[in-house]
Amino acid sequence: MKIKICFLLLFFQSFDFCFGSDNATYQESKKSRVRRIVGGYPAKMPPYDDPLVFINFAGRFAKVRGVLDFPHYVFRGLRFAEPPIKKERFQRPKQHFLKGDVDATRFPPPCIQPISGQNRVVGSEDCLFLNVFTPDLPIGTEGLPVVVWIHGGGFRYGSASQYGVRHLVGKRLIVVTIQYRLGSLGFLSTQSAELPGNAGFWDMVMAVRWVRNYIGYFGGNPYNIVVMGHGSGASSAMLMALNKVAKGYANGVIALSGTAVSNWAMDDDPNGVARELAETQGCPTTSALAMIKCLQSIPAQNIINADSQIQMQRVNSRGFMGAMSRSLGASPVVEGVHDGRSLPSGVEHEPFKQMSEGNIPNIPLFTGVTKEETKRAVNSVFKDEVLQSLQTKSEFLNKVLIQELQSFTAIGKESIIGSQNGLWKTLDSFKFGKYIDVAKNNVVEAFGKITEATADALFNLPAFLSVNLWSKSKAPTFLYSFDHIPKVSKAHYFLAGLPFVGNNSAQERSASHGEDLAFLFDAYTLEGEPLDLNGDFTEEDMQVRNVFVEAIASFAKHKKISFENKDLPSFSSSNNNFFQISSAPKIESNFRFCQMGLWAGLADRLQDAQCKVFNILDSELKNYQKQLFDVAGVPQKNLPKVPNVGIGGLTSHIGQNLGGIFGKK
Template sequence: MAKVLLNTLFILITLKTGIKCNESHQRVRRLVGAEPANNVDPVVYVRFNGRAARVEGTRDFPNYVFKGIKYAQPPVGAGRFLRPKEKFLEGEVNATVYPPPCIQPAPGRTNTVIGNEDCLALNIFTPDLPTGTEGLPVIVWIHGGGFRYGSASQYGVRHLVGQRLVVVTIQYRLGSLGFLSSGSKHLPGNAALWDMALAVQWIRNYIGFFGGNPHRIVVMGHDTGASSALLLSLTKIAKGMPNAIVAMSGTAVSRWAIDNTPSDTAQQIAEENGCPTGNAVTMVKCLQKVPAESIVKGDSRIEFQHLQSRGFVTGLNGRLGTAPVSEGSNDGRSLPGMVEIDPVESMYKQENPKIPLLTGVTKDETTKAVKGQFKSDILKQLKSVPNFLNKVLVENLHNSSVLSKLSGKLGNIAQTGQNITSSLLSNGANALEGLGNSLQLNFENYLKAKQNDIEENLQKISEATADALFNVPAFLQAQLWKGAPTYLYSFEHSGNMHRGFSFLQGLPIVGNASSTETNSNDTVGHGDELSYLFDAHDLEGNPLPTNEPTEDDLKVRNFFTQMIADFARHGEFKIDNKKVPSFNLGENNFVQIKPEPILANKFKFCEMALWTNIGDRLKSNSCQFLKALESGVSKNLGKVQDLGSLVPGWNSQSPNKNPLGGILGSSGQQSVKSQKSNPLGIIG
């Protein structure tokens, strides 16, 4: 309470009725922090950093809404690609209109660009203006969209606000305008992550004016928004700002989270726009003068080229354009980096903040794309490529998933001796370097399908791609997050409100809105859970048509929003009045979100063991149906030292003591032997 009183003295909030005259000089009553009333526009007076402002919002009864508030200076001209500069509130602020979306391709319209480069704004939704208490928990929403699409105004948040939460939806630069990096000090990258960090800082400074608690901020996102939320939590720049993280269908160890070859994309973008590539300074200055529309169109051409050359797995994984990068300890200008080291390495060293994490997936993350947009390409490969499923596809998924990145990172850690004893260095470095090249597990039974059964083959591909690209990262993220409660969920409700394509238009993974599979109520695809938390709007904030919810839909919405609200308030939640325990590798406990939610164990138990090579589990009776260690694999086990035994504290009888989180089990390492050629050109 002392903090609240001091904050109240420092931040002047007027809590009385304001009087204003309209054009006819009639008095119009406007409420400032008073009890809710209909048809009354809220006005908030603030003073911060020596600046005073009068902020006028609107009512979405019973809530207060403040739209399009600029938190940063326009990132245009010489400010393009650079870190954002904070914009403080002062003077008269009209917060009654949604901001234009950040400039991006128009979904479904070829060679068309919409939005504005001057777009760094946020929307605030609150059930109460300040009442003298400590304020309500705050959710900061980071939209997904493959780093290329989306806006803050797409998400109607009344269901979350109805749980007595303040919700702030933010915008950040997209595509190359937000993430282009040459890997040098002249274009270090991560401008959009800096946008997000500045937005969270702005919210912490100002949210007390709008009824929020600046000391209870939960950063929440979906898809690339989820991986960004986790990257924010891991950076020293935002240390102490998030109090918890909600990551939906995306993690910091997802393959799209970090671009390891950013300079290649930067050169492509420069060439697309006629800029020189020999000198980084000249290239940046040239790109700063190119019309923003040209850069967005260049991004689209490169994305199309990558999709054609790398294939459907890369499309499902979102590795098509610019993304966050690891900058190192500084960006070459003696300035701190946003992402100093790869998040895999950071969490292996247990450097994650000790704050609660809630992460999860949908039941059928990739099904709509596999059976929709990519169906014809997949069928051609099934017909023309021998052993496509258990050879080509598995290798492709391994190379495109977090597993290949883990291999390299753990090898590097072993070489440098970071957090690994001399025993491990002397005995395990070579083995770690070879992770992914020594053994081949048998995926045949995992992918077994009748050769001529198209639907069964497509279903197996859906399951395998969902496991490798979404379920494995969620599983590993939950295990690598140390020192704080961690919760895993699977959204499994097949209802009448699936609207993933409404929120994520433009992304290959959501399929086409008109396709049969996209509209199937039996499939719970990527983004379909969003409509149970949010109302779907277009990029400008206009409501989109929705289906009438069923009774079960309403049950799921009530549980899901309550779960998020409880997690935001307490860092934990309950099912049937029983506290949900933190994720445990031995139990693989998770929440199944259904009309009657279930606290279950063994999340994809054997599948996760296969992909991450938890050897003891693969040998167990419950996983014998996979026969993963057969076909010549088991006889080779003795040739490779047990990597798990080389890790300090590992005990095969107590898997939770394994600091690698079960990635390396008693059977050695998991891999797929590389082929000498790639006739399909799909391995990205």
């Protein structure tokens, strides 16, 4: 085994010690090596698999011991902030400085969170740690590019240690995976000076600040840091880039399946969450200060359990569209310009409003979606509820579905509050007639249309709006679509507990939310124990992994996307170019051209010849009221039961059992 280790020592110790060989050769090199000592005592020979990093920062000296996880080095469980416990609960993090002997050989506990389906919680409230993965120890040359990974999980689930990063580190990147407080412990807000919220967001900012300060000692370039995340982690990465305090911390943003303008990126009812949480714990609700003091004395596990109750209530009351498109508990909030404590705000403005007004940093952005973001949610997780809506709600597809989804989008919310940007507008839902049209009573086709509409409104539109607005800052801006369908679903290994994904989705093969993660990372448990899943990868899967990893590495290193010796053009509003990721990747244009024209209300697009199929501007569609399903009002006892199968099985079941209720067109 070829091993290379370099140690940088301080003061009178020898600092240029590098060797490479197997263990036998290494032992031989020890015998022949001549030690030259100038004063003091000779340094002890460190074990070849026990890397050390010596740090001198802010007047504090530290010796950090990591591990060799061949072929890279790992420094696990490095504390970046003081424990957020007792009186520090709900408060912004306080910076921690490394000093003394630091044992970085064990992964940290995850932030306390529930384990879905097991009625228990794991982790610790004292969880503000990060992990550093590097291909080399510092040897005095220019630092390597750095990727800071913010895990997803709907602000309630996930850890820094469940993502194996060897594929990215193999591209000579340093990867730092970070943790932040979850649920109400991280994001509870009364929108007041006593509790403005966003503590978990400030954890992320503090972690990236730590990376800027310390990463040079681990061989990284503190001036080439890309902040990268998935889902809620992606929206947080973009929020950080828009934050004034964090200006200059990141030199690029990678946002996978989430943006700052995604509807679930911001809490739409923070006071409601705080009130419900306090009531479940018997705490006062009339005084914010009294509420906080009471909640600070409650065991952390009780708060996590209460969060689960609130989430379940909201899933049940809001329906499947609300569960997919809105925050289900405490999450980031808009604080305003001042937080009431003379401190800078985490999120000053609604992200869509801020970006529409051109307040965007001049740093590169790479964002995108999976081709079928909501397919698993519609066809598996919420399948029974979707079918019930089709059966019991009059004009569900051509009225209820579209109108509700419109209200969830950034454009819809701007329209409601009367500050709509002039470029975007919401269309009458009946303009969507041809877009949502299906053969009468065709349930399978209806499921497909619901998948398409929810994916367009909740994922494709936010991605489109983000790159369209970001590109106007003249910074390199890139869009991708992950189109590959894996052999075996692995999303739930990374996003277990997230209602959108579910816990066991192996029956549904699709390019749904979270399926891209296995093509960048190896799956680990929350505590960092490996899960051997590579046997499920086909040769085609491996090809896709190479494409996706190379695209991420290219952006992190050079702030561009290279493909077959060609550079992907920066996104432009005229051609809407994007990178289609599959086993046969290619550069495409006109990303969801007509569909985005519909959801964003872009009249010039809707008049284009290629959008003629939708007949969007046909005035007769104003009166479009096609009854797509005529079973509304049929007693529930007379409706068929749908077995627990994927959409393929559902097709067969429909053909056998729904004919008596659903007529022919």
